[in-house]
Amino acid sequence: MATETQTEPAPPGFKQWKQDITNGAISREPSPNRGASVPDTKAIGDDRESITQWRQRNNIDPSKQVRLVKLAHMRYQHPDLAQITTFLRDFGMHVVKRTEDKIWYRGYGPDQYVYYAQKGPKKFMGGTYEVESYEDLEKASKIEGATQIEKLDDAPGGGYLVSVNDPEGFPVNFMFGQEPAETGKLPEKLLYNFEEDKPRVREFQRFQPGPAAVHKLGHYGLCVLNFDDQMKWYTQNFNLVPTDFLHVPGEGGKNKNVALFAHIDRGQGYVDHHTFFMSTNPTSHVHHCSFEVHDFDTQQLGHAWLDKKGYTSVWGVGRHILGSQLFDYWWDTTGNMVEHYADGDQINEDTPISYGPAGHESLAIWGPEVPKWFLD
Template sequence: MSFRPITHIRHFDIAVPDFDKQVEFYKNHWGLTVQHDDGNVVYFAAEGSPEQYVTRVRRSADKRLDLVAFGAADRESVDTLAHNLASTGVKLVFEPTDLQTLGGGYGFRFFDLEGRTIEVSTDVEVREHRKIEERESIPVRLSHVVLNSAEPEKMRDWYERNLGFRLSDTLNHPHVGDLFYFMRCSTQHHSMAIARGPHASLQHASFELRGIDEYMRGSGRIIRAGYRKIWGPGRHRAGDNTFTYFVDPNGNTMEMTTELETIEEDTWHPHIYDVQEPETSDQWGTGGDMDEFITKEMFNDSDNKSLYVAPPV
């Protein structure tokens, strides 16, 4: 696909039944900053990111992934993408317009192949942000989001064909097939990945820290706060990034990471990594094996009831 409208990931938004505990987790332990709070929706920013917010938590009786938002270069890209999607039968939630969410901007929403709500926007107001200092163990930015899919091959093809994502690497099991597709929209190794799972759901969201020391200090802070660590600290082969995975108060998996690989677009050739090799999951060998328990934790609760149902905000 020559048309590549997506420039980066902006934010992911969730709805949770245990709203107060989720807000407390992000604010007092994970290291995010409350950008806006209306009592039922809280917008969280990362101190080092120019994005107005990197995640949004909405009070709801039902748990769900509300949406994933990506940036586009300009209004022409937004309009062209909306036209292209509509012309191929993709259902738009609303057509390009001035956005009423925090930071404004110009964008639209639509349902992806499996019915998740996706937003693409441009001209969002830049947030005043700052350099994260040495030993400051708070997120710099949102790194990436991983989506579970029962048909990851179809999802990969859809995002490549319709949104211009490119495949960076694949995790494969010789007897099961492809398990993980790492997808990029920039020189960052992946801003999104698609994982094989039993249903559509959020597999995990990942936050970038300043460096190794800050990543370790941040991981240690969450461990000391009593939140359940399910895997890490370690270092993946695909993307060459570090990882520590935790379960948040509503059962979502959240990752702390750093040093995600930057690639040369014109010379990169995707690898296929065998998950049976221990170094594929963890080059360091410090995080423990990627076992069935960890995999099931990251399946998360199914979003099937909310597919093709746009969030109210």
């Protein structure tokens, strides 16, 4: 014999909720994620200004600047060259030249080398920019505290170098006259099949495990004590132009800029979203340097390779918001942070300068939880 079912009374608001769903006022399902390649002016939003406006407001005269072309290589000092060489090979570089106390490493891109290491106590020796002319090198040598122009007799490709310390003592290097390198073979571009667009037929995706081969040096960044002085020094002396500022609430209701992503101004020529960045910090130190790899699969395979070799992951793999790069950060064997990236934004002088709020939520659209100390 069937028993009568006892019906629980509906919770408060249930009838209205059900009616809203029926009428379409409330979606039955959450909206699916979506992504698109959005024009820079649409992606940036309303809090922006043109590069011309920014230069005028900051009294910047481009004719007085040292003209940079690109970021060419990093310079570090390591106590154990054999150990760091093993790491950098696993990271995707290869040795192009070595002496008893110096080693040069390259990728498959257009640069003679992307990383220079010399033996000694742990030390950051700065990023190295290629400049337009020997006159620009001479101009750099006249900046207060700069070294004399040095001939790079033992370095692959030769050339000339000047080093300068910024106001907080970080070295910056400028190079000219290096012989061009022969570019290595580019990796193949994968074909992707989508829902209704399937160009990859009778071709299967296959991969070989190993390091994520480095193409070129992309950017590096610093944590600084006096953000305003540092920003003025870099943007007045060189054709480094802000791409993005991040801010926090300041006195009198005004925003205070605490982070800068800057690119090399090459006019209408397209360049990486940022070549240099700075963020305000209680201590003054280098944050990381970053090297480009081919694509997402390359990056994931490189992550797996470094993990298998027992190196320490910092953060990744994920996708940044500012710059859009796929990122993957690691500690090297000396305790420096290094990054693989792929698929970064390209911009030019028509891309407006963006202003936005600082915070961990501004770092990535997806990926593992950002370490709380990442910006320390």
